[in-house]
Amino acid sequence: MSDGLNKFLGDTPLRVLVKLVVVSILVGFVMTVFDWYPVDVYFAVRNFLLDLWRTGFAALGRVGDYLLLGAAIVIPAFLILRVLSYRR
Secondary structure: OHHHHHHHHOOOHHHHHHHHHHHHHHHHHHHHHOOOOHHHHHHHHHHHHHHHHHHHHHHHHHHHHHHHHHHHHHHHHHHHHHHHHHOO
């Protein structure tokens, strides 16, 4: 049982607990220095993903506009070239 727990945690439970406490203190200190709170981090990630979602679809809309503008020239030119080369 103890060996399975050590394998799952990657070390002994006491050492893992000490590591987690040390890292928690360091992260808490850095967050205090930058005046961050966990809810701020959550909202920052949420807003980033929402903005990415919105601008992603806006970029796809622009690509669609480029496609239609280009197709207005390319497709008639393609058809004219095909008709002209078909007669040969």
